[in-house]
Structure formats: structure tokens, C-alpha cells
Amino acid sequence: MAIQTVATHPIPGQRPGTSGLRKKVEVFRQPHYLENFVQSVFDTLGDCAGKTLVVGGDGRYHNRAAIQTILRMAAAHGYAQVLVGQGGILSTPAVSCVIRKRQASGGIILSASHNPGGPDGDFGIKYNIAAGGPAPEGVTEAIYRRSESIAQYRLSDAPEVDIDRLGVTQVEQTRVEVIDSVADYAELMRGLFDFDAIRKLFAGGFTMRFDGMHAVSGPYAKTIIEGMLGAPEGTVINCVPLEDFGGLHPDPNPVNAAQLIELMGGADAPDFGAASDGDGDRNMIVGRDFDVTPSDSLAILAANATLAPGYRQGLKGIARSMPTSRAADRVAEALGIPCHETPTGWKFFGTLLDAGMATLCGEESYGTGSDHIREKDGVWAVLFWLNLLAATGKPVERIVGEHWERFGRNYYSRHDYEAIDTAAANLLMADLRVKLPALAGQVLNGHTVDFADDFSYTDPVDGSTVTGQGIRIVMTDGSRIVYRLSGTGTEGATLRVYIELYEPDPSQHHRPTQQALASLIAAADSVANIAMQTGRASPSVIT
Numbered sequence: 001m002a003i004q005t006v007a008t009h010p011i012p013g014q015r016p017g018t019s020g021l022r023k024k025v026e027v028f029r030q031p032h033y034l035e036n037f038v039q040s041v042f043d044t045l046g047d048c049a050g051k052t053l054v055v056g057g058d059g060r061y062h063n064r065a066a067i068q069t070i071l072r073m074a075a076a077h078g079y080a081q082v083l084v085g086q087g088g089i090l091s092t093p094a095v096s097c098v099i100r101k102r103q104a105s106g107g108i109i110l111s112a113s114h115n116p117g118g119p120d121g122d123f124g125i126k127y128n129i130a131a132g133g134p135a136p137e138g139v140t141e142a143i144y145r146r147s148e149s150i151a152q153y154r155l156s157d158a159p160e161v162d163i164d165r166l167g168v169t170q171v172e173q174t175r176v177e178v179i180d181s182v183a184d185y186a187e188l189m190r191g192l193f194d195f196d197a198i199r200k201l202f203a204g205g206f207t208m209r210f211d212g213m214h215a216v217s218g219p220y221a222k223t224i225i226e227g228m229l230g231a232p233e234g235t236v237i238n239c240v241p242l243e244d245f246g247g248l249h250p251d252p253n254p255v256n257a258a259q260l261i262e263l264m265g266g267a268d269a270p271d272f273g274a275a276s277d278g279d280g281d282r283n284m285i286v287g288r289d290f291d292v293t294p295s296d297s298l299a300i301l302a303a304n305a306t307l308a309p310g311y312r313q314g315l316k317g318i319a320r321s322m323p324t325s326r327a328a329d330r331v332a333e334a335l336g337i338p339c340h341e342t343p344t345g346w347k348f349f350g351t352l353l354d355a356g357m358a359t360l361c362g363e364e365s366y367g368t369g370s371d372h373i374r375e376k377d378g379v380w381a382v383l384f385w386l387n388l389l390a391a392t393g394k395p396v397e398r399i400v401g402e403h404w405e406r407f408g409r410n411y412y413s414r415h416d417y418e419a420i421d422t423a424a425a426n427l428l429m430a431d432l433r434v435k436l437p438a439l440a441g442q443v444l445n446g447h448t449v450d451f452a453d454d455f456s457y458t459d460p461v462d463g464s465t466v467t468g469q470g471i472r473i474v475m476t477d478g479s480r481i482v483y484r485l486s487g488t489g490t491e492g493a494t495l496r497v498y499i500e501l502y503e504p505d506p507s508q509h510h511r512p513t514q515q516a517l518a519s520l521i522a523a524a525d526s527v528a529n530i531a532m533q534t535g536r537a538s539p540s541v542i543t
């Protein structure tokens with residue numbers, strides 16, 4: 001065994017986006033590509049001696065090869081210990097959990113989340129810090145800058161580590177331990193939720209379908225829901241992580257989880273449906289013929305949090321990303337706690353959670369989580385709902401309906417225009433920015449504009465500021481139109497248009513969403529000239 005130094009040269013474009021560096025697999029397979037990025041991470045971190053690193057991924061194509069490279073590089077940088085999930089498997093929330101529980105200095109997650117996998121799909125890499133959350137902007141920017149001047153990387157020439165077998169292998173001076181992918185995480189969940197009550201619910205004949213979408217959450221859901229909570233076998237489906245996710249798109253929304261939605265709408269629908277994404281941090285909650293929007297889910301969990309043992313003492317605050325509906329704000333107001341509005345990206349919640357300013361956080365993009373770790377957490381959200389269903393004895397649709405009656409309903413939808421021309425997308429946003437100052441006071445299809453701006457955010461804890469985080473047009477009646485370009489795509493640009501309408505009147509709470517939002521959807525199109533600027537007559541995905 002010896003440590004090699006390999007000469008390299010900067011490869012352009014290694015700037016992490018909303019959630020790490022994501023590129024096509026073929027990009028990651030170029031010589032030096034992964035090594036350059038990992039070396040840039042280690043150079044940015046400084047001395048790794050004596051520290052523990054956690055490594056794992058969502059099992060997608062290239063996961064195993066990347067892990068072997070990272071192990072050899074970590075060993076060359078003097079890590080005392082590297083903890084790897086068995087088979088290379090660790091969900092994103094599980095990495096966060098293991099970092100915190102084992103007091104590691106950080107972790108590397110190999111995932112492109114919900115983006116398709118396989119040789120023609122996407123791959124990704126992300127560094128998480130000692131608190132368990134994604135590295136903040138300052139760190140990711142430093143990694144990027146380093147990647148622009150890199151001249152060499154170091155790695156051991158040690159043979160491959162058997163990552164399928166639990167146990168310890170010595171690589172140079174580094175102790176590499178293959179750990180159970182699920183155990184630490186399952187233990188954490190047991191402490192947060194009323195497992196006895198949920199066990200009784202299943203024993204009483206309650207039925208559920210959890211769709212692992214052939215991605216990483218399967219093993220976690222299988223162990224916890226079927227194993228620890230006694231749900232019948234077959235409750236968790238598509239639960240073996242596949243390198244190409246079965247050729248499907250592991251994104252839990254009503255479009256990509258169509259099979260589950262169809263089941264939940266049929267005559268034999270189980271009582272409860274749920275799904276998670278590629279790396280296990282997203283969640284979708286479905287009742288009988290009824291899907292719960294992520295924004296509503298956050299608000300409902302917040303309003304009922306004290307029913308779960310881990311949150312019995314109440315919430316310190318709620319945080320949501322700017323485009324997420326303002327349903328949670330109304331709950332926060334009723335509870336007398338703050339509701340923080342952050343830019344899109346889980347990394348912005350980290351400082352608030354660390355400072356004890358928020359307990360629950362969520363995003364419209366099917367992400368919900370709490371201060372138990374520093375990532376959003378798919379299985380956690382599903383267990384929270386199970387706890388709620390067990391404690392109230394009410395079905396999903398009734399819990400949601402009663403919530404709307406109490407707080408009003410925030411009708412909500414996101415319209416995505418995927419893979420559009422990047423220059424056209426930038427032009428659309430630039431044109432919108434020019435229009436902003438003149439919008440206040442204008443009436444758009446019956447909605448009067450209160451104010452319009454380009455969202456910027458100053459972190460109340462560390463004082464850092466980010467600008468240009470999305471254009472919002474806020475109406476005097478509480479409605480909003482928000483425009484953003486996605487930071488997670490790998491092909492062209494994706495324009496996201498978020499549309500929200502506040503409806504206090506319970507007699508108006510059961511309209512089809514697109515119909516309720518029609519006047520705002522039309523306004524959104526005409527203000528931004530979407531059809532003309534993108535060449536698309538309609539969105540590619542509506543959720």
C-alpha cells in the first residue's frame with residue numbers, strides 16, 4: 001500500500017448547485033473528474049488527521065466505483081476513520097443521522113436525489129458538515145474556487161474494500177468500517193414517534209402502501225414499517241435499491257408516482273399511501289383518492305406536532321422556503337412562534353436549526369424535516385403522519401379538511417417548464433426584473449399586486465446574504481406568483497412557476513386546484529410572457 005500523488009488540471013463547471021454537484025454519469029466518469037472534486041473538498045477542509053468521515057449513497061449507477069475512489073483518497077488524507085454504509089447504501093437523512101450520532105467531522109453523500117439514474121442518468125456528490133447538514137454556501141464556493149486551480153490529488157493504491165460485508169478494513173492509517181445502513185436511523189425514529197400506538201394501528205387492520213421507487217428508502221421503510229411496526233409484508237413495495245431505479249424517475253410526486261396515485265384512487269385503496277425519492281429525503285403523503293401538498297403537510301405536522309413524543313414540548317419555530325405556500329405561516333401565528341422564510345435549498349435551514357430558532361422545516365418540493373437531523377427526511381415524515389393517524393384515529397382527508405376549516409386553505413400548484421433554452425430562461429427572468437417596480441398597485445386578473453420583488457435573504461444567525469433567489473408577486477388578497485430557475489437540473493434550464501391562492505371560505509375548499517388557481521395561472525403567463533419566451537404552450541410537469 002502506498003499513497004500516490006497524481007497530476008491533474010482544473011475541469012470547468014465543478015460549482016455545486018442547490019444540492020451538491022450534479023452531472024451526467026458520463027461527466028463523472030471522465031478521468032480525474034471525481035478525484036478533482038473530492039480533492040477540492042479535502043483541500044477546503046484542511047487537516048483531516050484524526051477525524052471521522054461518513055460515506056454513502058443512494059445506490060445509483062457509479063455509486064460503488066465512486067465510493068472506492070473516495071475511500072482511497074480519504075485514506076491518503078489521514079482520516080482516522082471512515083464509516084461506509086453496507087453495499088454503499090446510506091440515505092441522505094441516514095448520513096446526517098450517522099454524522100451526528102458518531103460525532104464525525106462530516107460526510108460525503110453520493111446522490112443526484114430524484115434525478116434518473118443508470119449509465120445515461122445523473123450522478124452527484126455533496127459534502128455535509130459536522131452538524132449533519134449540507135455545507136453552507138461559503139464552503140461550497142470555496143470548494144468550487146479550489147477546483148479551478150487544482151494541480152494534483154492524492155490517493156492510496158490500496159485494493160478495493162469489500163463494502164458488502166459489515167466490519168473493519170485498514171487502509172493506510174485509516175480504519176474503514178462498513179456499518180449497517182439502517183440501524184442508527186431506525187433507533188433515532190423509535191425515540192421520536194409513538195411506535196406502540198402505530199403498532200396497534202396496524203394490528204387493528206389499518207392498511208398502507210409505501211413506494212420505495214426502487215431507490216434508497218426501501219430498506220429503511222421495510223425495516224421500520226414492516227419490521228418494527230408490524231405492518232404486513234407487501235406494505236412496502238419497490239424496496240430494493242436498483243442502480244437505474246428500475247428505469248423510472250424516483251421523484252415522489254403525483255406525476256412520477258403515478259402507480260401509487262392510481263392505487264390510492266381505486267376501489268381497493270389502502271388507508272394511507274406514501275413514497276420517497278432517490279436518496280430518501282423527500283416524501284409524498286396520500287390519502288384515499290386525496291394527495292396532500294407538501295406545503296399543507298408541513299402546516300399540518302406543525303399544528304399537530306405535540307401528538308408525537310419527540311415534539312411533545314412544542315415547537316420553537318417553523319421555517320419554509322420562500323416558494324413554499326404560506327399555510328405554515330398561519331399555524332405559526334396561531335402557535336405564537338416565528339415562521340422563517342428562506343431561499344430554496346435545505347442548507348438554508350441549518351443555521352436556524354442549530355440556533356434553536358426552528359424545530360420543523362419544509363419545502364414545496366416534497367421535503368419536510370426537523371431538528372432531529374440536518375437534512376429533510378422522507379421516512380421521518382411518513383412516520384410522523386402515521387403517528388398522527390394513530391393518535392387521532394382520523395383518515396388523512398379528514399385531518400386535512402379540518403385543518404383547512406381552522407386555518408383556511410392555501411391552494412397551491414407548481415408549474416415546471418423543463419429543459420428549456422438557458423439563454424431564453426435567463427432573458428425571461430431579466431425581463432421580469434425590469435417589470436417589477438411598475439407592478440405594485442396593478443390589478444392582474446382581479447388580484448391587486450401588493451408588492452413585487454426579487455427575493456433576497458439575510459441569515460439571522462450568521463448574517464450572510466444571498467440575492468436573486470426568485471421573483472415574487474404578492475397580492476393584497478394573500479395570493480402569490482413566484483418565478484425561479486431551478487438549481488438542480490442537468491439539462492438546459494427549468495423554469496418553475498409557483499402559484500398560490502388563499503381561500504378562507506370553507507364552502508370553497510373542495511374545488512379542483514388548477515381550476516381554483518386559473519386566474520392566477522393566466523396572470524403568471526401573461527406577466528412573464530412564458531409561452532412566447534420559452535416556446536412552450538404549457539408546462540411539462542404540474543404538481
Ligand code: G6P
Binds near residue numbers: 018346363367486496
Ligand atoms: C433539492 C433541494 C431542495 C430544493 C429542491 C428543488 O431537493 O434539496 O432544497 O427545494 O431540490 O430545487 P430546485 O432548485 O430544483 O427548485
Ligand code: ZN
Binds near residue numbers: 114278280281282
Ligand atoms: Zn432527494
